[in-house]
Amino acid sequence: MEKLPVEILCHIFNQLPQKHIIKLTTVSKLFNEIIESNNLIKGLKVDTQTPLTLKSPKRKFSKVFIRDNNTENFIKALQATGDSIEEVTIEHHRTTLNSIVTILNLLPNAKKITFRYINLEDEDEFVDAVVKPLNDITLEFYETDPTIFKILHQVSVKKLVVRNYGDSPYYNFINFYPFITLQKHLISFYFGGIFESNLMSSRFPDVEFRLKEFSIYNSDLEEYVHLETFLANHVDTLEKLSIKDVHGWDPSNVINKCKKLKSLELEAIETNEITEEITSLEELSITMPNSGIDKFPNVRKLYIEGATVESNRIFSANMKKVEDLTIRFGKVNGCYFEKVKKLSLINTDEIENDVFIIHNKIEELALINYFHLNDEQLEAIVSNLNNLKVFKIHTMCKLTANSFQIMRKYCKNLRVLDMKTWSQQFNINDWKCLFDINGIEIYTENFNF
Amino acid sequence: MDIDRPSDPQVSVVSSDGTMFHTTLKSILLSGTIKDMIEHIGEGGVENMGAIPLQNVDSKTLEIVIKWIEHHKDNIQPTSEEIKDKTADFIDPWDENFLEMDLDKLYNLITAANYLNIPQLLWLSTRKIAMLIKNRTPQEIRSLFNIEDDWTPQEIEAVQKENQWCEEK
Numbered sequence: 148m149e150k151l152p153v154e155i156l157c158h159i160f161n162q163l164p165q166k167h168i169i170k171l172t173t174v175s176k177l178f179n180e181i182i183e184s185n186n187l188i189k190g191l192k193v194d195t196q197t198p199l200t201l202k203s204p205k206r207k208f209s210k211v212f213i214r215d216n217n218t219e220n221f222i223k224a225l226q227a228t229g230d231s232i233e234e235v236t237i238e239h240h241r242t243t244l245n246s247i248v249t250i251l252n253l254l255p256n257a258k259k260i261t262f263r264y265i266n267l268e269d270e271d272e273f274v275d276a277v278v279k280p281l282n283d284i285t286l287e288f289y290e291t292d293p294t295i296f297k298i299l300h301q302v303s304v305k306k307l308v309v310r311n312y313g314d315s316p317y318y319n320f321i322n323f324y325p326f327i328t329l330q331k332h333l334i335s336f337y338f339g340g341i342f343e344s345n346l347m348s349s350r351f352p353d354v355e356f357r358l359k360e361f362s363i364y365n366s367d368l369e370e371y372v373h374l375e376t377f378l379a380n381h382v383d384t385l386e387k388l389s390i391k392d393v394h395g396w397d398p399s400n401v402i403n404k405c406k407k408l409k410s411l412e413l414e415a416i417e418t419n420e421i422t423e424e425i426t427s428l429e430e431l432s433i434t435m436p437n438s439g440i441d442k443f444p445n446v447r448k449l450y451i452e453g454a455t456v457e458s459n460r461i462f463s464a465n466m467k468k469v470e471d472l473t474i475r476f477g478k479v480n481g482c483y484f485e486k487v488k489k490l491s492l493i494n495t496d497e498i499e500n501d502v503f504i505i506h507n508k509i510e511e512l513a514l515i516n517y518f519h520l521n522d523e524q525l526e527a528i529v530s531n532l533n534n535l536k537v538f539k540i541h542t543m544c545k546l547t548a549n550s551f552q553i554m555r556k557y558c559k560n561l562r563v564l565d566m567k568t569w570s571q572q573f574n575i576n577d578w579k580c581l582f583d584i585n586g587i588e589i590y591t592e593n594f595n596f
Numbered sequence: 597m598d599i600d601r602p603s604d605p606q607v608s609v610v611s612s613d614g615t616m617f618h619t620t621l622k623s624i625l626l627s628g629t630i631k632d633m634i635e636h637i638g639e640g641g642v643e644n645m646g647a648i649p650l651q652n653v654d655s656k657t658l659e660i661v662i663k664w665i666e667h668h669k670d671n672i673q674p675t676s677e678e679i680k681d682k683t684a685d686f687i688d689p690w691d692e693n694f695l696e697m698d699l700d701k702l703y704n705l706i707t708a709a710n711y712l713n714i715p716q717l718l719w720l721s722t723r724k725i726a727m728l729i730k731n732r733t734p735q736e737i738r739s740l741f742n743i744e745d746d747w748t749p750q751e752i753e754a755v756q757k758e759n760q761w762c763e764e765k
Contacts, residue, residue: 148699148703148725148741148742148743149741149743150703151703151706151707152707152710154710155706155707155710155722158718158722159722159725159726159729160726162722162723162726163726163729163730164765165762165763165764165765166764166765167729167730169759169762169764170733170734171729171734171737172755172759173734173747173752173755173756174734174737174738174743174745175738175743175744175745175746175747176746176747176751178743179755188762190762190763190765191761191762191763192761192762192763192764193761197760197761198760201757201760201761202757204758204761205758206758206761206762208761208762210763212763224761562670562671562672582690585670586667586668586669586670586671588671588688588690589688589689589690590687590688591689
């Protein structure tokens, strides 16, 4: 193997998970040198298991995971390798604002910082230190004391995630407001699992940034007026809006005003007052469709969860351009999307064969957890789909060995056949007839070769 | 032949040890290196073009490469970028069977796939080696790949200490 060029060895090693690359350093000096000089080991870890007697790391890491209350250890590690680190996750349970300032100031090139479950205990002792400027970074907070925003004033954020505050002890987001007011380049804001906190419960300050993406998940607010006022400033720039499990809010007013919206996700949301046609919308994902779903004439990619015959009829009548359709749970009948090229059906009710006569331009079909599939229906499907190129069947089903003969007969253009989670055992003689289809690639997990 | 499809003219290639192989244009275009060469010849030149010399590939290896490109000539080839994101879960059984060969042949195939710039073949063949490494101990890796253990126990200890900084994922 040593006669292969270094470039190729790197290519091989990079296909392995980090623990196997670590193992390879002890195989030979050459391997260790290749791994070291090409920085193939990317993840640094500093936790309570890291012995204090260790010298500073020699390797250059690009990611670090800090899970240690022992300041001495991570400072030693970050002083040696902090410059090369781009991704940081800090998962202390209890730490201090001062320690966080110290850590982040040793990571001048961080591009993504994640704080998980951080409990800050020193608010009184805290002196005026703040984190040095960091630009255009992604910042994520999971159930982390919002006092932390006090030290992040000089951090300029591009993407902000604030989530998992559902059952947390943190109510008070007072330090969040000055932080957000200083932001200039924020384009994506996600918040989830925020209820019973004071975020969005009073008037939001004026901000300089304009969002392209906004997501709110699982966050019931007492009133939505402040959220709507906040979003009103971003309707000219918003391209992606995602609203899931937010009870008691009809976001129709906001949606009506978004002129550039390309992608919309709604889960368990009532939209009774969408009055404007949103012609810019290209992608729609909707769970439990109800009213107000007939205003998106240019959607090309549609995802429906819990489809009914009625909602399928409304969608079909109003969205003539859908090319990529996914239905998860519910009915497929009632669909009439002439342009569909890619169809994925996940856990749906039994499908009538007519569906494949109507949608005969399909090039990619995925049937996932569709237990009703038998040889007879397979024949009805593939005999109608002359252009089928990719066929995924990921389900327990009633297909027999004869199904391979059926595919061989009709699927002249099939390029990829991907079969997973079948419970039947077939042997090579059952399905080798598929090799007659020119250029087919077969992906499977439980057949005997 | 399907009349909608352009014809697939014959192309010849010559291995480093002087053996000539005939294949088709569609197959040989799977090689990025040859594709670049042919693009420089310009259209219309393909029929009159002489045999393409491949100084870095011997006849035994070239035969194997041609078998693979002819089988896959009608498949959509992923780009190097797409391959980077690829997870090694499912492999076409034809390829799995194709890659059953001794290590020396496999090394030659990897070198050829790299030189000829056939991303999918390079990925498949290097993945094969990665899979051999995955579930083996360092000692098993040394004996399988015939690698000499040039570490002293003290040196090994130092390396292992250094590795305590690495995340075990």
